[in-house]
Amino acid sequence: MSGSGDRLPRLLALVPYLLARPGVYLRDVAADFGVSEQQVRRDLELLWMCGLPGHGPGDLIDLSFDGETVVVGYDAGMSRPLRLTSDEALSLVVALRTLAEVPGLAGRDAVERALAKVESAAGDAAQAAGSIAVRVEAREQTLAIVQQALGEGRALHLRYYSASRDESAERDVDPMRLLLVDGRSYLEAWCRHAEGTRLFRLDRIDEVRVLAEPAQPPPDAAPRDLTAGLYQPAPEHPEVILRLAAAGRWVADYYPCEKVRELDDGRLEITLRVADTDWVRRLVLRLGGAAEVLAPPSLVGEVRAEAAEALAAYAFGGEPAE
């Protein structure tokens, strides 16, 4: 909906809003409604012209301004906001239910109380919420410890399994915030070893303990902007091009691709940007014959060499020479 389309809902909500907050500052009204102060003034001027049929002096909505604040003298019957639409009830109720599912979330009890109140206020409009469910995965114990560290402002020691590098490593981190993205929980923290902001998936933290020292991410450690998704391929990373046969098409669903192209022979050609091609080599080997590497050329060689050596080891019937 464009800005102009939002005006009527705002106009209908403004009078009850002001009634509930006598003497509120116009700048606070603007902030709450997400519009400019000038727009609030225009809205109030319009409302001032509205009222009961007859439209005599006593029928019109009466607003009085005192400097930067505003008070409602007469509301012409507009004393309560409109009920929630079923879309509004659905989005809020499902979101609250999702939060209520996050184990160990501080204030889970508050989420449940809020949910009950919103459901009751939404009435019938909340019924559709049963048709949508969001299941969140979280590690209860890990989450509790991470939250303790965040709450107390202390550093953490982790043993973390990195799937892309396929290795477990110990590291000390300065926790910054907890993220719940697409059904999974992540810790965003300053990694002292990598000297950068990193995301740690909670289900891949194998050990965690709170350190005595305080969490001190450097002042320039910026939280990640997640609006474009968790993985932001960097243009400077090498380009990997794969052609996927039917059995490998799931790869395009699973990994963020820069380009996806249907080929005439029924295969799918995908382009990925990756910092390190180790995991792609494992992926191609895993896919059996369902993937062909087009680029980079070095990866083609690595895949062939690895497959040939492993086959030799099996043909030899024993363990390969180290």
Added chain:
Amino acid sequence: MSSRRAERLVNLVICLLSTRQFLPANRIRQAVPGYEPAGAGDRADEAFKRMFERDKAELRELGVPLETGRNSVFDAEDGYRIGRRDYELPEIALAPDEAAAVGLAARLWQSAQMAEAANGALLKLRAAGVDLEPGAPGIEPRVDATDPAFQPCLDAVRARQAISFDYRKSADPTGQRREIEPWGVVSWRGRWYVVGHDRARAAVRCFRMSRIAGPVRPAGPANEVVRPDGTNLVEIVAGTVRAEPNRRTARLTVRPDTAAGLRRAGRVLGAELGRDVVEIDYSDVDWLAGWVAGFGTAVLVSEPAELRAAVVHRLTSVLREQRAPAGDDVVGPTQLGGTR
């Protein structure tokens, strides 16, 4: 929306809220400023009628409960009113921690349509006197719903209307026509599914939305679909997605300091000839063969034979599908350009 129209609509709402009687259109025309005829006669009447129809549609779109009816059998035409009880949001008072939870919840959605609806809800709660603070620091929830099929599927579930779409199975690039009675939509491990009764298969099925190709079309009238009582949507998806229980155990030898993920999933039993012996349970031999093949020489199968054969088969196929480099490992771009 023009200011004149906005003003007229606000006046219309105030007028219809203030009446208990049903007001016929001609009374509304006189009572609400903005409907005054620009001129007399049929053309002005026509103009009013069109305006009023548009205004009614606009209010209904916003969720204003516009009632239609007659005050008595003597009334010649329908009139209109807005029932105050149906219009007004009931009292709601949230404690500060509850308000914080609501503020946090409203930030969950990333998709425009759901986020906008959540913001609309916040606006009304604020107007009801609730003070909403930004959510508790330290947690940032986010759920995406950007699959093109998400909204049409959700709309169909809510309209209780059957739908049809082309569905690509992962191994089959060409879509297959499916017709389902949708019961609900579920986000499971970050992916969206639509769950329902598949008409052709006469069974419960769930479909990953990212694999729905092309448009989702209605396949029946609204209010036709009945979701059986006690249906647990999440359980249906979980039951379909989750692997079968493990039945077999494989024994592998693993080069030291490699394959951390596999060690995590299995058990390290000890060392043998400079390699670690790892045992792992599995149910799907192809799935484990893929995982093991990925490691090349770092992970080799000792037993069972079926797993060993599956890994060898995979590695052989890998070699067959990669274009042999000319001479050494360096392959020129011209050689890569061809097709198989």
